[in-house]
Amino acid sequence: MPLDTSRTEPHPEPAATHETRRRLEHARTTSLTQLHALTENTHTNEQLMSTQTSAIRQTLQDIDTAFARLEAGTYGTCRTCGTSIPEERLEILPYTSYCVTCRHRTTA
Secondary structure (H helix, E strand, C coil), X not given: CCCXXXXXXXCXXXXXXXXXXXXXXXXXXXXXXXXXXXXXXXXXXXXXXXXXXXXXXXXXXHHHHHHHHHHHCCCCECCCCCCXXXXXXXXXXXXXXXXXXXXXXXXX
């Protein structure tokens, strides 16, 4: 009687998960530093400061969502089409939820 050897796609190995967490923590720290610098600079145009603050807060929210996807085992999978997001893209934007194709569709 043959054993069923089919398996679901494995979760990232601990070393890969550790590296992903490191990238996400770095992105979070950088965003928090930028947010702090913006709030400290009283010479910045109010409209520009508001726009930049909103963008940084969105990035922080994206980072938190990426941590949740990592815990759920769905990190690295496009939320729109379900394909794997290329590792190169995740290295640059570790908090992205979309492959390049789907991201272009949402901004077009």
